[in-house]
Amino acid sequence: MSEATRFNPHVADTRWQQIWEEQGTFVADDASDKPRSYVLEMFPYPSGRIHIGHVRNYTMGDVLARYRKMQGHEVLHPMGWDAFGMPAENAAMEKGVHPGSWTRENIENMRAQLKRLGFALDWNREFATCEPEYYGHEQALFLKLFEAGLVYRKESEVNWDPVDMTVLANEQVIDGKGWRSGAEVERRKLSQWFLKITDFADELLDGLGSLDKWPDKVRLMQENWIGKSQGGLLRFGLSNGETIEVFSTRPDTIFGASFMAVAADHPIAQAAAEADEKAAAFVKQCKAGGTTAAELETAEKLGFDTGLTAQHPFDPGKQLPVYIANFVLMDYGTGAVMGVPGHDQRDFDFASKYDLPIIRVVAQDAADACKPFDGEAEPGDGVLVNSGEFDGLAVEEAKAAIIARAEEEGWGEGQVQYRLRDWGVSRQRYWGTPIPIIHSPDYGPVAVPEDQLPVALPEDIDFSAPGNPLDRHPTWKHVTCPISGKPAVRETDTLDTFVNSSWYFLRFASQPEDRPFDPDVIAKWLPVGQYIGGVEHAILHLLYARFWTRALTRIGMLDVKEPFASLFTQGMVTHQTFKHGDGSWLTPDEVKKNGADWIVIADDTPATAGRVEKMSKSKKNVVDPDDIVDQYGADAVRWFMLSDSPPERDLEWSEAGIEGCWRFVQRLWRLFGQIGAGGAGADAEVDRALDRKLHQTIASVSEHIEALAFNKAVAAIYDLTNAIEKASFSASRSQAIHVLRLLVAPMMPHIAEEAWAIAPSPGGLVANERWPQVDESLLIEDEVTIAVQVKGKLRDTVTAAKGLPKDELEALALASEKVQRNIDGAEIRKVIVVPDRLVNIVI
């Protein structure tokens, strides 16, 4: 085939990308009176190169954005950069480059990579969170929350790396050691800034109910994360005259309590440690214990008897020993628990070890009051036994009754407890938003005055030593108190990068210079109509963004409750892995297939094909988007991203798959070239079957794009293409090819534009065209295929006019020779007829 009849993406891609840019095709107009669509994909971290996972993510969003535009919507489809974070600082430490220049250079590269894929983005709204034009507004928002009392400072335990002199996130502690330095991580108390997300626990939980276009999985994960439990706060008098307060979800089991246990950090434990060396040693041992999942699972329940006892509120003769225990957490509830061994497994284990009484207070029925335990606790439902006046009550009734009594007598009350904790946002790092606070010697932490915002990061910084470069900068932190004018010290911690991504979707919608956003413009675009990203953000980012939005709404800056009306979590892109005989990884293009086996191309030694896994550099199974766009063009790559796998599942990259997409691009191109083919005579013909197929395809492609079922939309387009190719020339065929250009436009925009421009051309851009309308009258089949079953087994199919009455269908079915052969003279007991579908003859 000559080059002229091939689609050449290297020429076409850039041509159309330039034209879209010149014409501002995808620039969103705030003032538009069209219906609006805000399509957003999670913005990338500028690591240096676009990853194939980004390509999949942005292709999905792009299809939807282009489709909505063709439906006549004003579409907001922005892109920007989540540009603060540790990798930039690591690069600074390793290569001596400034985090800012490293980041900005990466952004340049990645922007160019994205542009090559032809995404319908409004680049006018692009921003990077690392620029003062963004983070300055973030500081203003932070101060608004500070004024409203939603930000506070408190001492908190953190993972401290003594070598790097920085706080580490839990994920950065590997086997108790710092991930970079390898140093033993210490628990250290530091003053940290917190956002009061717990104030919104109930709202955030209830709000999930309205998010019916979110995956159930994500809602459930958030629900569990918030972790609401209903119970009672109970107070017991101690032998030393003080009081111990515990939270329990099972106040009904109070008669089964046989001990109390407190966390190592609990004041009672601290007091005991001060008075007694052994107690101090035990407390130390508890703190040294690992916190990894595996360690916790195998860790033995250990306790230390403080010698104190607690008075049981219902039994004056009953004194419960108070232990310090390694399984009690300080930061949940009150840091103290009531031990009920019979009905809680941990308490059971503990009581068994220390020979404490195990009392049954819940049983299947009253007769089982003395039934022994079968080696484990019984946390289930039942009725109360051995519980004095409460005997016979069901568990739920008993909870209410005992809480009511506690309230009456003043030793407790009903309480709702959350697992969710306040969000610690302080980071001892340079490359983040400076926390806009000044520590005044007289007034404590004071907000930086608004006219001094942004608090910009200093450029001249030193990464040669570990620790926070802001803290050791010679001048930056030395300021004066905004109130007294006396010397004061700037806060040198920066904000968690999750703060940056908690409001970027607002800034995309509205970006005035003098304030974070204009609520009136926000009101036009928000909530985001479709948000697309990886499920790894199911909890943190999505919960923080929901919180931030609600917090801004509560303080009156905004009127949006839920930022993302519809959420879609896409799967990963995976690829086969290969290994050498010696176990080292091989890239997929270093091997080839040799019969059923794989061999290394370079030296013909055998290779082993490993699992299909998420692309990662270490396993050498990555493909670079630039390389494949070079080879196949943007459209083939985009088409591959949408084909085969349902978008929520993983997509396996394969050479054969992308080759197939490339062939399809060329097939389409040949077909587009035939748009007016067949001559005048042929053009007069109408092909009803093809017309119907076309309109069925329009309907199904539309429906599938709406549902983000791109793999099904792709299949429908293949199906139509096959049908057009097989059909003989006719006006219908030309029309079908014409419409096919529109149908593929959201997915393969470059070839669609190229085809739209060839004669007979309607002019303009296909990107601005209207999405084809379905002719409902053409959807109706006039003939249908009826399945004929005998005793539920398919024996024949017959063709019938649509809507044929039941008795006629039955007659038609019975007329079938195959059916008669299968009935074989037997008596017909019953005939089931489903109009336009099937006839089942029961013998």
Place this chain on the structure above:
RNA sequence: GCGGACGUGGCGGAAUCGGUAGACGCUGCAGACUUAAAAUCUGUUUUCCAACUGGAAGUGCGGGUUCAAGUCCCGCCGUCCGCACCA
């Protein structure tokens, strides 16, 4: 341990309400065109029996409901994911 999702050909996957299982793509095989290759086109590709018409089995396993089950119900098995000493 708790919670959730999923199991369909050689592979990715389709299959509105329970109504023709395997659409569509990939791979493989056979053929056409070509000096040849590439590209393209045609046929074929769940398994087994029969090889002309056909027949049987079949959606992880075992039961059940129904005229009819991939789909609904009960019980297993397996894979993946999230949380995890949360009182």
